[in-house]
Structures are given as C-alpha cells and as structure tokens.
Amino acid sequence: MLVTLPNQFKTAINKMPFNVTVKKNAIKIYAALYSKSHLKNSTGFFPVPSAYLAAVNKRYYKILDYFVERGLIDYYKKAYTDDKDIFNTIYRKSYNKELGICAKYRFLVNVEVGDEVNVDMVSNRTNRWWNITENSLIEAGFDVKISRDDFGRRVWHSAIRNYKTDFQGYYTIDSQCSQPRLLYKYFKDKGINDPEYMRIFNNELDFYSEVAKKLDFTGTKESKRADAKDLFMHWINGNGYVPDFEIHNLFPIASKYLKSIKKGNYKSGGSLLQRIESKIWIDDLLTNIPCDFALPVHDSVIVKEKDVDRVLEYCKAKYPEIRFKKALLK
C-alpha cells in the first residue's frame, strides 16, 4: 500500500518503546488509517472498523494509544455524565457495536506531506479464500493478481474482466436479487421494520417488479425491472438524489434508516452492503467451499461442472435465506 508518511509519524514510530516488530506493525496501522482518511467528514473524522484494524494487527489499540499520546491522532469522542460525579462531564471514544457504527479517528498532523513509502500490509497469515483463488488462477492460466478493496472488501483478480467468455463451460453460482435481499436480512437482524420492504420479501415476491408496480413505472417488463434496479442503486449508494423520490414514501422507515447510516458520509450505504456481501461470499462461502477450483466474482463464484451441485447445496444449507442459482457460462 502506497502512503505518505509524515515526519511526525516517522519519528514517533522510531521512538516507540517497543521492539522492531511492533514498530513495523505501527507503520501498518498508520497505513490502515491513512487508507481510510479519504472518508473524512467536515471535522476531519473518518470511520475505521476495529475488525479491519485487528486484521492488520491484533494489538492495534496499543499502537493507536501511542499515536494519541504523541498527539498525532484523535478519537471521535462524545460527552457522557460521570456516574461517580454527575456534575462532571467525561468524554469517551464513541462507537456503537449494536448499530454497526464504528469508531472514528482524525489526523492531527498534515498527512499530505512526507515520504512516499510502500507499506507491505501482508501478514504471515494465509487465508483459504486467497489460496483457492490463487490456485484457480494458475490452473486457468492467468497471472496471479489478487487484491481486496477497502470500500466493500471485494476481491479483485486478473480473471474477472472477461470471465463470461473466458470460462465458457464452467458454472456460476450467484445469488438472486443479491443486494435488496441482503438489506432485507440486515433489517430483519436489526429489527428494523419497514412494512412494505419486509412484505415484499416475506411474501417471496420479486423485489424489482414490485417496486416498479408500486411506483407505476411504464414500459416493458424488462425495462421496468431495470429502472427499478437503477432506482435501488441510487437509493443505496447515492448522496440523496434518486431518480424517483416516491421510493422514500414507499419505504419510509428504510429510507430514514439509510439516511442515518449515510450521516457523516453518504458512501457508507454502498460500503455497508458490499461489506455484508463480501463477508458472506469471501470470508465464509469461499473460505470453506467444498471444492478445489473456485473464482469469486463479487456476488457469485465460478466453479467446475463436477463441483457445481455440491457447492450449490453447500451454499443453500449455509444461507437458507439467500436464493442461490447455478448457471452455465456459454
């Protein structure tokens, strides 16, 4: 990962009262923060999930505390009443695990000037999702280029671009109506009850067709579905603009919830769903997949014909609420 390392961080890391391993991990943690800093809001705070920091280094908090001590970063804090002295106000790091709101940080020094350094983020831990992707790429004759983006933790590799033509004869297993359904699952888990949104899925209806029907779209069946899909994407990913404002009246509670997620940074909406998606597909399904050849494509996976039925059963058994479907690439 290419980052700008300001002098203040450089000297602070050099002066750390820990061994070289910790110092090296401190650079990684700095790089992790740096990579998230583009998400900063008007006051400079940007969210960084603890799960991500922990994946970079298990004892990340030790390093963060040191950075705070040195006046290099700051936690986002909120005021609380001191229960031992109610006349006293105390400030604590603010986050809410229940609501999925992670801690925020800000840099107290200018991170735009400094040395350009390439930080090796790779830990010694190898993950099966990586190994199986690597082996499958080699077997299929592709260069091994695998990365995971920060926005939605999606996996990118060299065979994604033309997979539909390059893997003819192979099968894909993908999830139908992936993002709307994942949002449904998410709402259900969180106890957010938007009547219309929940009704569509509780009754096993086709989400996009239902939206098109309720909002009186015109056109062919396919074009109405496509318009509804486009509307959904704006609703999830956008900064407030949607092609049809009626969606806010159709799903009032869901809209309000999305708005609350986007408070601070509107990109959190899309990021959240992509993360849910990749957590299922990469960190679970691909990591434990019962075959030797598999290549992920965001919300689907490419497998061989001899494995497809076994993998399909495996996916269905693991996530009964997701509608998995196999398809031959031709």
Add this chain to the structure above:
DNA sequence: CGGGGACTATGCTATTACAG
C-alpha cells in the same frame, strides 16, 4: 559535434467495461 527521424518508455486523463 549537433540536428533530426524513428522508436520506446513513461505519465497523466478520460473513457469503457465489468460488478452490484
């Protein structure tokens, strides 16, 4: 020695294509 011409390498931006 310097002036071209032809070629190659690099860097940047915009566009396209894919995913949802």
Add this chain to the structure above:
DNA sequence: CTGTAATAGCATAGTCCCCG
C-alpha cells in the same frame, strides 16, 4: 449511484542511429 481494472489517447522524455 458506487467501486476497480483495463485501455485509449495524448504529451513528454529518453534512446538509438544516421548524417552532415
């Protein structure tokens, strides 16, 4: 609307060679 990767186009810089 979001993301990343690949590609196209263009400008610039460097290299090589021939020639006067």
